Amino acid sequence: MAGSSPFKMRLVHLDLKGAPPRVCYLSEVFPLFRALGANGLLVEYEDMFPYGGRLGLLRAKHAYSPSEIKEILRLATLNELEVIPLVQTFGHMEFVLKHEALAHLREVALFPNTLNPHEAESLALVAAMVDQVMELHPGARWLHVGCDEVYYLGEGETSRRWLQQEPHSKAELCLSHMEAVASHVRARHPATTPLVWDDMLRDIPGDQLAASRLPQLVEPVLWDYGADLDVHGKALLMEKYRKSGFAWLWAASAFKGATGANQALTPIEHHLRNQVQWLQVAGSVPADSLRGIVLTGWQRYDHFSVLCELLPVGVPSLAVCLQTLLHGGFAETVKARVESFLGIWSLEVTDFTSERAGSFPGSDILALVAHVSLHLCGSVDALLERDRYVTGWFSPYHRRRRRIHPVMVQHIQPRALSLLSRWSAVVGELEAALKRVFYPDAVEEWLEENVHPSLQRLQALLQDLHEAASPRPDSGQDP
Structure with missing residues (x-):
């Protein structure tokens, strides 16, 4: 099916920390994802996961039940979509650290976004989260452990004291926590490989990455959602990671949720250009080093921000992006296929208000x-x-x-x-x-x-x- 695509895996990201869809809608839209060229899902549950025991306070009011998670997985399997769960374990921990009972585990006392990597209880907390998620995802080949945008790392009181002891550095602090989380995943779930967002690794020297254990533990996901990303720079970054010992790499583009925190309508042209440039990056690196691509669809910029484009609103953009990645570009024949899949006669945003706005699930929205x-x-x-x-x-x-x-x-x-x-x-x-x-x-x-x-x-x-x-x-x- 992906004859001209350099990306063997094409994952649709479901960001459930805002406007999570009911399971009945997922049952309608999964077949479309598959028809458009997706073969996997990256499911970022956040507070929609049915955490139990002492983690029960993390659940949102309308969190999925265990039976609903199993139904989502059944629907994904039915539509040949491999599910990779995502659990934040370092940065973007607002949904965890906002709770008073866990606030003492913040890196900086005032801010709930970053976990304090020095506390033994911090690792125990994320290990418990990982284990509960994996219990409902038996056999998952990958688990994404987040680790992006670890803001204020090194600025907590404990970290500042630690950093004063030579030759400690923020890079070492970051790598040690990532290694600890990934080691737990590997030890408790040996058939599962951890994935991490790559932004915290970009500025770490290649020799320091190579000297760490991280290249043997995780697969980095290089993300860039811009319409004018630096293709040559991304290729050089991939080469740096490969030389550091990472055997497999992933890319991450965006089909929605990356052009404004309160964006209501998806600018398709922006996201199309993003995919085309990722195709150029993929064409400049060895094929045997690239595992796949995640098409991110952010629903909030973080746990406390407003909603951006709703999933049904982003479906035409997703269709354009998936078909572009599948066919190696967006020729007129590909555009016609997208319009046929969606039951629309135009991809212009001003035409979405007409009665012919589409026949896909959620087109009325x-x-x-x-x-x-x-x-x-x-x-x-x-x-x-x-x-x-x-x-x-x-x-x-x-x-x-x-x-x-x-x-x-x-x-x-x-x-x-x-x-x-x-x-x-x-x-x-x-x-x-x-x-x-x-x-x-x-x-x-x-x-x-x-x-x-x-x-x-x-x-x-x-x-x-x-x-x-x-x-x-x-x-x-x-x-």
Whole structure:
């Protein structure tokens, strides 16, 4: 199937730390992933994993149950998608270290993102997390242990004292924790190879990497989501890792969630360029060193950030990216295949709002999200900031004093009511569509971030209009 693809493994990343899909939606979309060219999944559970025992406090309100995890794995197997679970074990530990009971394991007391590598309890914690995840993923060939963006490493009080003892360095501190985590995985789960994001390794000298045990323990995943990544620089970095002793390397591109923390619609062209450049990187390194590629689809930049593009919204971009990697480029024939798979007639974002926005699972969400994102705020702005009656006779000055010429109510109120009614109907349809795919808290969050501010502006205008038009003892006075 992947005759012209240099990537034997093509994994779709499911970032479940925001807007995790219901299992019923995964059952609909997994066959599409496979048809488009994916043969694996990287599942970043975070707080959606059903941790038990003393780790039970890590579970989100709507965390998957063990039976749902087994159903996800069954659906993946049915669609020939190999599952690689991801457990953060160093950086991006907010979902763990935000809890008061575990806050003492932070590298820096104020920040919940990075684990203190000096505490024996830290390693015991991540080992317990790993073991619980692996218990529900028997036979997994790989386990991703994260280790990216370990911010503030070395800045904790214990680390600062440790670093003052020559010849200790932050690189040594980083490598020692990675080695400890990977050694646990290898010892307890000998058939499983740990994967790590590579950003914390990039600046470590090759001879120091080679002198560590890490090249015998893990496979690095080189990530870059830019539309203008340095192809030559990436090839040199891969060569450095190979010379350091890493036998296998992975790449990681992005199909969504990498162009803005609050991005609502996916800029397909950006992600297409990212895949094309990764193909160029792959073409410049030995084929026997490249294991595969992860197409990341971030749902939050971190545990505390807002939601970015929802999974159904990113499906057209995923289709473009997978087909590009599968066929070695995005020729017109590949574009036609993507449109056929998705049941769409155009990949232009402005066309996603039409009735022909697609027939793929979640295409109704894409159409409604696109309509809201492209038109809601603008239509409210047009009334509040550019309508001659509102700006001329019911300005903020008039609204604060609840003053209006009675005839102007007849010009403004019907338009505002009509606009509110039209958008309320659209939002009601969108809310129903979202609830079929996502849990209530994700639906509430997306609407509150992307819809409610505009509707509330309309409702506030109507409320002010009502109060200004109501009879008052001094209504005959000038403003």
